[in-house]
Amino acid sequence: MIISENTFNNITVIALQGTLDARNAPQLKQFNSAGAAANSIVINLSEVDFLDSSGLGAIVSITRLKRSQGGDVILACMNDKVRNVFEITHVYKLFDIYDDVEAATLNAEKKQTSL
């Protein structure tokens, strides 16, 4: 899995590419974002071509950590494969999901400044 990092509207955007499964989940969990721990991040899932329960676990764990630090994880650009997994497992109820990275970062920034 390729993990790349960018910044939009002062928000760190982590773009995932490839497979997010049991083998790659630790890579995402250990990924140290350049942004401050308390800041919200946006995860771009448009290029994820496979996601399993361990991958979901990695996203949920990062989110739990971020929320405990006062930040949040916002998901963006889910493709159908990823959305299907979120749908089956009802994980969609835990996240704010945007269909556009820019809109997601704007919202994350808004949330951050309101804190």
Next chain:
Amino acid sequence: MKTLIIIREQDYEWLHHFFPDIHPLLVPICNKPFAEFLIDFSILAGSEALRFVMDGPLSDVERYCDNGNRWGIPVSYASIQSTDDLQTVIEKNQRFCSAERVLIINGFIFIHYDKQHNYKTLLASLPDGEILSCDSGSLSLRGSRSETQKVLENIPLSLIRLDVIDVYYRLCMEILNAASSPYVLPGYSNEAYCHIGRNVVISKRAEIRKPVIIGNNVQILADSIIGPNAVIDSNVIIDRESAVIDSIVLANTYIGEHLEVQNKIASGNILIEPESGISIAMDDPHLLTGINTSGSSKSLFQSIVHGLAALLLILLQLIPFLILWPILTLQGKWKKSTNSYYTAVSEKYLILTTTAIERTGPLSTLAAALSLDRFTLLFRVLIGQLAIIGSWPHVVTPSKITEHSSTESCCRAAVFSYAETEEWPVNIGDTAIVERYYAAHGNPMKDIALTLKALFNRIHETNTHP
């Protein structure tokens, strides 16, 4: 133009009580799923793409509508939070809503339209903002304005709030009684007030009184009376000398002999009186019952594989169990508790005795590491009451029985939980995520591999209960 259809769980929650197995967007209105009326209207309004946005599950709708090829309009899906306001919903669907005019259907509402009208031109000429609204929903336009703008008056549209079963019933009857239906309804219709689907067998001695609408694969046996005002959905059997008058019979329902259904809605073994909203579950399958359409060969294979795995585990655990169980019982480290559980494997409520082993010594640690606390449950797999791996059975109290049968029907109560195969679940919510994932992606052979993984993971577990 694009159409954004926003529906919230709180608006359709009431429908679950009556039709627990049907997604609210797929509840049939005169044998046509509600979602199809919305799609039809979107097409008439000139939409080139449509998106269903919900804070509840969408998978059933997605399975039915797929990508919209059937209607020639791309259909997509998105999830929102129940607390999101309209502006947040639009922001969350920014890419879909950008650059074009968007028709927003907000709420669990039925739109009264007429297929003869040219809504495309009409809506294009309307200004942005709300077109129509009712108690729980609205129809509005958003986006780039057209040059010529009409004033909002005499729009040939109206909204109905779907909030009680009586409204649903009356809506079906109203559509059925329209001589020239303003909607496209399923089935063949050579004459007014009569629509009949494919593969319908009507006995020569049966009487059909218009208006009626009959779905596909329906059998109407001798001396039965159908109508007036009867809506019979697909896969229905009306047995001899029965009558369906002023009533709706939903799909996969058997109406027994000599039964008169009048001013009612029948769905499976449930009979609903629309006016009062009272529903009765019939216990006698000869009177009224559901027709099971799901294939059983897969579950039979699954039961066999799970049974064999359980048998093998019993053989492996028998000797350690016979040695350790009496010792730990005497030491007070073998703690039993008996509760009532729901299992979708046999669709029954079971009284199960579960065990917790106190890991405070070498023998109890060994017993827990060998998963001996699950030993007695393995026999339940052999008789088909539990699966070898699935969801940890949910404790039910009598007050929660009805609720559980509908909400937890996806859960296959088992000796081992899928969550025990993963290391990340830390709470019940996480456990449910993993269980749902494997419930959808599992197969019998994969289950064996996952059982071995769960057994292996349990060696390092600190407690004996998931």
